[in-house]
Amino acid sequence: MSRTAAEIRDELLMQLMPSGWAWSKSTQSNLAALLTPFSIMASQFEADIDALRNEISPAKSTLLLADYAEVLGPDPCGRDLLDLTTAEMQALLNSRWVGGGGQSEQFFIDLAQAADVTIAIDYPEPAICGEAVCGVDVCSQDTDRLIWIINLPNKNTGLECPIQRFCPPDTALVFNYTDAA
Template sequence: MARTSEDYAGAIRALLPRGRVWQAETGGGQQSLILALAQQWARLDADATEVLDQSLPGSNLDLITEWEESLGLPDPCAGEDATIEQRAAQVLARFVGGGGQSRSFFTSYAAALGFEISITAISPFRVETSTVETPLYDEDWLFVWVVTVLSNTGGLSTDVLVCEFEALKPAHTYVLFQ
């Protein structure tokens, strides 16, 4: 939130040395200088706040190319025909998706791309704990997880999600998409 000129004027007055010479008289030269400085700093503060608000990933489409450069995009995941909105979604997903290996990380990452997903881990059959209805998977399936796409509101192809997950998943695991 940008500070006002009154905020800056109060701060300047609080920093002035004490004494008869430094007493600000209403309408005097010192008071006019304080108000002029405060107005300029308030303008700079408002401009900086606006630039920061508009430069966040995905919020200012004019800066999408700079964000893509910083995040190693565009990559093969989105392809050559991605719209500006799809590119912005991918920038935002890359920016907020700093890394993780949990289901919640991958679910949130997919949500940033516009996908609602569920993730199922495959467990091998265990005589002591498995039931008759449990599928017969062996130990090789221990590192497999299944992603089910429930909805896609971002307009990106599911291929983008597959490509992103392949790049982000732990190296020893396999992802199957349904």
């Protein structure tokens, strides 16, 4: 919370000026009159900083939200082209400002949960057919273990692009929609 000019002037007089009869502590003195313009400027400076307190990140920003959007550029998934409320735009820009990819299943579940969508991720086990032969893949390959089946409620979640952008590079994604079944 910012201080008033009078509070700053009084603090300068009482705490920062040396003691002695030449350094009057009175708010009516010439020294107080000399310090008043500096106190007014310091008070305005503190008020400006206090007003920008919420602008430190896009999560609560209102004054600098357009600047954050310009710095981040267009959303690679086109989510910023939608008709978003201020709160939705703040959430989107903040997720792009501080977000990053993850390697775990929980990261993607949390990503979906931030969009109010519940997802499940399945990992199919490679099929084994016939008699196992050492060193030979009979029906599947080891890379089949790198397939994730993302179960989404429908195609309108808008999560396909963000999930594809953040998924590990060796992972193949398959999207399954529960309303299509």
